[in-house]
Amino acid sequence: MNITKKINYLSVTIALLAFAACQNNSTMSTTSDSTTTETDSSVNTSLIPLSKNFHSTFDGKQTNLYVLKNGNMQVAVTNYGARIVSIVVPDKNGNPTDVAVGHDNVDDYTKGGDTYFGAIVGRYGNRIAKGKFKLDGTEYTLATNNGQNSLHGGKKGFSRQVWDAQQLNDSTLQLTYVSKDGEEGYPGNLTSKVTYTVMSNNKLKIDYEASTDKNTVLNLTNHCYFNLNGQGSGTILNHNVMINADRYTPVDSTLIPTGKLETVKGTPFDFTTPKTIGERVNDTANQQLKFGHGYDHNYVLNSKGNINEKAAEVTGDQSGIVMDVYTLQPGLQFYIGNFMDGSHALKQGKKDDFRTAFCMETQHYPDSPNQPNFPSTELKPGQQYQSTTIYAFSVKK
Ligand code: GLA
Numbered sequence: 001m002n003i004t005k006k007i008n009y010l011s012v013t014i015a016l017l018a019f020a021a022c023q024n025n026s027t028m029s030t031t032s033d034s035t036t037t038e039t040d041s042s043v044n045t046s047l048i049p050l051s052k053n054f055h056s057t058f059d060g061k062q063t064n065l066y067v068l069k070n071g072n073m074q075v076a077v078t079n080y081g082a083r084i085v086s087i088v089v090p091d092k093n094g095n096p097t098d099v100a101v102g103h104d105n106v107d108d109y110t111k112g113g114d115t116y117f118g119a120i121v122g123r124y125g126n127r128i129a130k131g132k133f134k135l136d137g138t139e140y141t142l143a144t145n146n147g148q149n150s151l152h153g154g155k156k157g158f159s160r161q162v163w164d165a166q167q168l169n170d171s172t173l174q175l176t177y178v179s180k181d182g183e184e185g186y187p188g189n190l191t192s193k194v195t196y197t198v199m200s201n202n203k204l205k206i207d208y209e210a211s212t213d214k215n216t217v218l219n220l221t222n223h224c225y226f227n228l229n230g231q232g233s234g235t236i237l238n239h240n241v242m243i244n245a246d247r248y249t250p251v252d253s254t255l256i257p258t259g260k261l262e263t264v265k266g267t268p269f270d271f272t273t274p275k276t277i278g279e280r281v282n283d284t285a286n287q288q289l290k291f292g293h294g295y296d297h298n299y300v301l302n303s304k305g306n307i308n309e310k311a312a313e314v315t316g317d318q319s320g321i322v323m324d325v326y327t328l329q330p331g332l333q334f335y336i337g338n339f340m341d342g343s344h345a346l347k348q349g350k351k352d353d354f355r356t357a358f359c360m361e362t363q364h365y366p367d368s369p370n371q372p373n374f375p376s377t378e379l380k381p382g383q384q385y386q387s388t389t390i391y392a393f394s395v396k397k
Pocket of ligand 1: 032114115116126151296333335339359361
């Protein structure tokens with residue numbers, strides 16, 4: 001071997017070693033200080049943020065990033081707000097795509113505004129009118145944080161708490177939060193447990209459990225923002241949506257339900273047959289769209305708590321990624337990022353521009369504690385609250 005050949009050989013070897021080191025780096029993810037999860041080499045982990053960016057202390061508790069996997073799907077969750085940080089699934093060409101909006105470090109979550117990216121919201125997800133409700137003859141006053149109303153549990157809610165996390169295996173993470181009697185104005189010590197499971201065939205299952213020591217109300221949901229073309233990849237107005245709901249709960253100008261369950265027939269709210277989000281979103285004659293600044297409404301699901309009946313289906317126009325929603329919950333808040341304004345930095349150098357993501361928050365109807373005609377959200381001591389939602393991903397070519 002002459003000297004030039006030797007140098008060439010050496011540089012190729014160095015390049016290969018560097019490449020191997022990089023690959024190795026991207027197939028290992030540290031899920032906590034003590035645990036290291038090795039990931040399947042068929043899964044591209046480079047879309048998952050670095051775990052070390054989530055190692056911090058907040059309210060005296062340690063925050064971390066946990067990476068769950070099963071086959072070709074990966075989900076990253078932080079115990080800060082029990083938030084989904086990333087959901088990586090293959091697109092129609094088999095390319096790994098991160099469909100969940102999120103930040104690449106925990107500081108952006110702790111300092112960020114009230115976006116609720118990926119969070120578990122509680123004790124009461126969605127709005128309670130004027131931050132007041134009556135239970136067993138006693139009036140409770142909640143923290144108000146959305147004009148005159150209480151939204152998503154109040155000032156801090158569950159989305160700004162550090163949850164206790166236990167990774168049960170490669171694909172399952174269990175998070176627990178104990179909300180004290182009187183926290184944000186709610187009665188009863190409430191223990192909530194949320195379990196994220198990445199199932200086979202690209203399904204993410206979220207199980208919720210809760211128990212209380214005093215009569216209380218609760219409405220737990222996940223507030224993940226999805227863009228099925230990949231987070232930060234532009235408008236979601238061309239996503240195709242089906243919502244299995246003949247009725248919805250119209251709202252007043254502060255987004256509190258009027259109490260009526262109204263038909264979607266003949267309105268821009270009719271997604272019983274698939275149409276794009278953008279098709280009727282600018283229907284200026286529709287007062288409900290004005291109040292919501294677009295879609296920000298609760299649908300009364302025809303599936304009525306039957307988890308085997310599809311509640312909704314969304315398709316990304318570019319990626320071909322399809323997300324089906326199944327739930328035990330009676331309602332679904334469809335929100336299309338009307339308050340996204342580009343002021344938050346997302347993963348991979350992206351921004352949260354206007355309507356570049358949508359949410360499908362499976363839940364009880366907003367303001368149920370003040371609405372006698374809505375299904376009850378009360379929980380009593382001795383009762384076990386249990387709920388499940390599945391987001392199932394596939395592709396359409
Ligand atoms: C919910 C609400 C919206 C908005 C978002 C967060 O989905 O219904 O009005 O507050 O949360 O920005």
